Amino acid sequence: MHPEEFRRHGHELVDWMADYLSGVGDLPVTPAVRPGDIRRRLPTSPPDQGEPFAALFGDFRDLIVPGMTHWNHPGWFAYFPCNNSPPAILGEMLTAAMGAQCMSWATSPAATELEQVAMDWLRQMLGLPQEFVGVIQDTASTAALVALLSARERATGGAAGRRGMDAGLGLTVYASREAHSSIDKGVKLAGYGLDRLRRIPGDAAFALDPAALERAIQEDVAAGLKPACVVASIGTTSSTAVDPVPAIAAICRRHGIWLHVDAAYAGAAAIVPELRGYFAGMEAADSIVLNPHKWLLTNFDCTAYYVRDRDALLSTFSITPEYLRTAHDAEVVNYRDWGIQLGRRFRALKLWFVIRSYGVEGLRAIIRRHVALAAELAGWVDQSADFERVAPVPFGLVCFRYRPVGKSEKELDGLNERLLAEVNATRRVCLTHTRLGGRYVIRMVIGQRATEREHVVEAWKLIREAAARL
Numbered sequence: 001m002h003p004e005e006f007r008r009h010g011h012e013l014v015d016w017m018a019d020y021l022s023g024v025g026d027l028p029v030t031p032a033v034r035p036g037d038i039r040r041r042l043p044t045s046p047p048d049q050g051e052p053f054a055a056l057f058g059d060f061r062d063l064i065v066p067g068m069t070h071w072n073h074p075g076w077f078a079y080f081p082c083n084n085s086p087p088a089i090l091g092e093m094l095t096a097a098m099g100a101q102c103m104s105w106a107t108s109p110a111a112t113e114l115e116q117v118a119m120d121w122l123r124q125m126l127g128l129p130q131e132f133v134g135v136i137q138d139t140a141s142t143a144a145l146v147a148l149l150s151a152r153e154r155a156t157g158g159a160a161g162r163r164g165m166d167a168g169l170g171l172t173v174y175a176s177r178e179a180h181s182s183i184d185k186g187v188k189l190a191g192y193g194l195d196r197l198r199r200i201p202g203d204a205a206f207a208l209d210p211a212a213l214e215r216a217i218q219e220d221v222a223a224g225l226k227p228a229c230v231v232a233s234i235g236t237t238s239s240t241a242v243d244p245v246p247a248i249a250a251i252c253r254r255h256g257i258w259l260h261v262d263a264a265y266a267g268a269a270a271i272v273p274e275l276r277g278y279f280a281g282m283e284a285a286d287s288i289v290l291n292p293h294k295w296l297l298t299n300f301d302c303t304a305y306y307v308r309d310r311d312a313l314l315s316t317f318s319i320t321p322e323y324l325r326t327a328h329d330a331e332v333v334n335y336r337d338w339g340i341q342l343g344r345r346f347r348a349l350k351l352w353f354v355i356r357s358y359g360v361e362g363l364r365a366i367i368r369r370h371v372a373l374a375a376e377l378a379g380w381v382d383q384s385a386d387f388e389r390v391a392p393v394p395f396g397l398v399c400f401r402y403r404p405v406g407k408s409e410k411e412l413d414g415l416n417e418r419l420l421a422e423v424n425a426t427r428r429v430c431l432t433h434t435r436l437g438g439r440y441v442i443r444m445v446i447g448q449r450a451t452e453r454e455h456v457v458e459a460w461k462l463i464r465e466a467a468a469r470l
């Protein structure tokens with residue numbers, strides 16, 4: 001592509017992006033497609049000769065966009081939000097334009113140093129003590145694996161890395177029953193084995209019971225096993241339950257166990273002073289993860305991973321073959337030693353753009369708006385005779401179910417499954433479900449940048465209308 005062509009198409013694309021962002025609310029949230037529909041309309045083999053950009057872009061507009069799920073839509077209430085924002089998109093464009101590979105300081109000095117600055121800004125915003133240092137990972141799942149690997153290395157005094165698996169020590173890991181599936185995956189991948197993952201029961205609010213954690217640890221120690229890592233969640237995926245981190249941290253300290261705090265979604269709320277109470281004890285963790293790509297307006301992917309002891313990270317991940325040695329290694333941070341991948345994208349730029357564009361107060365205002373809307377929705381659910389709220393609402397997620405009188409639990413599960421399908425079939429909104437205490441529950445997360453009160457009002461209306469039709 002000729003530079004002048006690039007310029008012209010680049011301008012066209014920015015125009016398209018601006019129109020898309022302002023008009024996405026008028027599109028259906030979810031596409032009306034069946035498996036294979038898109039693929040069938042695409043050529044099965046690559047073109048021999050280059051095509052004009054207009055042809056590519058036309059196919060993007062006509063074939064790809066109608067097959068996309070619009071996470072940007074103000075009616076997006078599913079899963080957890082995955083936000084972006086105009087400054088983050090512009091930052092991604094510049095990252096793409098430079099195409100730098102930021103594995104070490106020398107391969108892009110400014111990328112490394114900006115990552116240090118952005119991670120330290122975010123640390124201050126979260127109210128974390130100065131001893132925490134941060135690194136951007138691709139996802140919270142990778143960060144969980146990194147934490148489990150570091151914990152394994154520490155618990156075996158480095159023997160796991162040399163001898164493999166858990167060096168024959170019988171390492172164990174603990175997490176609540178509601179902890180994210182990435183913990184199971186990490187336990188598998190890090191060689192602990194799923195049989196060594198203890199799922200600790202929770203209380204009525206789905207938060208981990210520290211007394212049960214203490215008992216499980218003592219039983220394992222008595223059986224000759226070695227507890228290596230506890231994962232505490234602040235904001236579980238099903239219901240945003242908050243584990244009692246201060247009590248869990250005290251147990252970890254007593255037994256010398258690595259504490260990983262998973263705040264992938266909710267962590268962003270720690271920038272709001274009046275919500276910081278939910279994060280009590282977080283400063284006692286060995287590692288903490290939160291996703292600016294969920295609730296802090298930064299394009300996927302951008303996961304912030306903080307550790308207290310950077311040596312524990314380096315001793316797990318640092319491997320320096322001759323061809324990667326540089327003259328500055330003693331004075332600089334080489335982020336390739338802070339995680340699994342060697343090659344790294346320049347992710348700090350978009351986060352830096354977001355923090356500077358909105359300012360800390362601007363970001364707080366957005367989170368406050370979402371939390372207030374969730375509280376309002378929770379109130380409507382509570383006031384409605386036919387609906388039941390099934391978990392506390394500390395952040396932006398409301399878990400509820402339709403509960404007309406005289407139905408069995410099994411019938412209620414079926415009714416709510418149908419209700420969710422009906423509501424989503426409008427394609428005006430998208431919600432998802434989970435199971436809490438064995439019950440089928442509808443989850444509605446308010447966390448999209450563009451979501452305003454009118455959208456929550458509309459969703460609640462669609463839900464009640466669909467319930468009345470069942």
Ligand SMILES: *Cc1c(COP(=O)(O)O)cnc(C)c1O
Nearest residue numbers: 139140141180235236237264265
């Ligand atoms: C979303 C989420 C994850 C996984 O995040 P990814 O960045 O998609 O890997 C892990 N834990 C919790 C609590 C989450 O909400």
